[in-house]
Amino acid sequence: MTPDEMIAFVDELYELTGTGQWDAAAERLTEDFVAIEADGLPMEGAYHGKNGLYDLFVKVMGMMDVVAMERVETTAGRDHAVTILSLRFADPALKPAELCEVFRFRDGKCCQIKPYYFDPATIHAAVAAKARGQTQ
Secondary structure, three states: OOHHHHHHHHHHHHHHHHOOOHHHHHHOEEEEEEEEEOOOOOOOEEEEOOOHHHHHHHHHHHHOOEEEEEEEEEEEOOOEEEEEEEEEEOOOOOOOEEEEEEEEEEOOEEEEEEEEEOOOHHHHHHHHHHHHOOOO
């Protein structure tokens, strides 16, 4: 895939997942797809297979109230793309979470997504706020 194709792929994958088109999203993932969340995060672990991305999405959205995801920019290299994101939460007192997601590609499909959070404390705060019922 060219860098432009990878960027278009990532844009499409965000659109599909954001609108709940999980079957179409799964078609764009390899059989051995894995999404990996870092140790120490509330959603830590590896989410495998074509349903792994859906399983992670459901878990994350159940833990915190994300009201907006701003995609700042995506750039691409030889077999990967990186998207800069900002997540805003229902509680306006919470700082947005800033992160980058690394997408790896093989044979025209996504085989791995690995997020990197600038400050994991923003995620912990959002999860705690939802647990306390402090969201709108």
